[in-house]
Amino acid sequence: MEGFWHSGKRSTRSDITSMKPLLNLPYMDNLFKLLMSIYPLSQELINYLRANLEIKELKRGDFLLKKSRICTHIYFIESGCLRCFYEKNGAEATSWLMTEGNVIVSVSSFFNQKESRESIQAMEDTVVIGISFEKLEYINRTYIEFNFHGRVLSQKYYAISDDQLYAIKMQRAPERYLHLLETQPELFDRVPAKYIASLLGISEPTLSRVRKKYKRK
Numbered sequence: 001m002e003g004f005w006h007s008g009k010r011s012t013r014s015d016i017t018s019m020k021p022l023l024n025l026p027y028m029d030n031l032f033k034l035l036m037s038i039y040p041l042s043q044e045l046i047n048y049l050r051a052n053l054e055i056k057e058l059k060r061g062d063f064l065l066k067k068s069r070i071c072t073h074i075y076f077i078e079s080g081c082l083r084c085f086y087e088k089n090g091a092e093a094t095s096w097l098m099t100e101g102n103v104i105v106s107v108s109s110f111f112n113q114k115e116s117r118e119s120i121q122a123m124e125d126t127v128v129i130g131i132s133f134e135k136l137e138y139i140n141r142t143y144i145e146f147n148f149h150g151r152v153l154s155q156k157y158y159a160i161s162d163d164q165l166y167a168i169k170m171q172r173a174p175e176r177y178l179h180l181l182e183t184q185p186e187l188f189d190r191v192p193a194k195y196i197a198s199l200l201g202i203s204e205p206t207l208s209r210v211r212k213k214y215k216r217k
Helices: 025-038 043-052 107-112 133-142 146-170 173-183 193-200 204-215
Strands: 054-058 063-065 073-079 081-088 091-099 119-122 126-132
Touching (some): 025 073, 025 146, 043 126, 054 073, 081 126, 133 146, 193 204
Antiparallel strands (some): 054 126, 073 126, 081 091, 081 119
């Protein structure tokens, strides 16, 4: 996953002036529940996160990240839905659709601090909680237990990515559809069909036919 704005000039680091310190503690509840479910957090780390996490509110259609910008933050989706996609010659290819409770980032851009290949756009009004690359690096060096969280989350999303690749390469359209319906059923009520079809690597008419077929069963 990737992304942030491109002005036509040489790409620079993302402008994050719209990111605000996360002073509204209730916003932290879901993120801390996720982290604590993986491994306990020390009080020192909790205090650091409270002081350094930032919140960003997006309206439907807003970009969290645009192609050719450097991804400076990794985000937890507090609420809403985001789409990651590639662009070429005016065509778009959806690579991820993520809803609340998930982590989203332009992987190659963030961890290598280089220009992104993807854009990330809100499919509905969305709230994300982010931390910068530099502060995450500091956490990993200073609070060793957080490396455990990173490993577990990396395993989760690598497995999802591997399943998606297998589906595209080895499964027929009905199998891809049924897998997505099982793993992310909420998408079908929240995301336009053209983006779901793109994620599945099929045409929109094919998705429509498959959905009709399985609705009759």
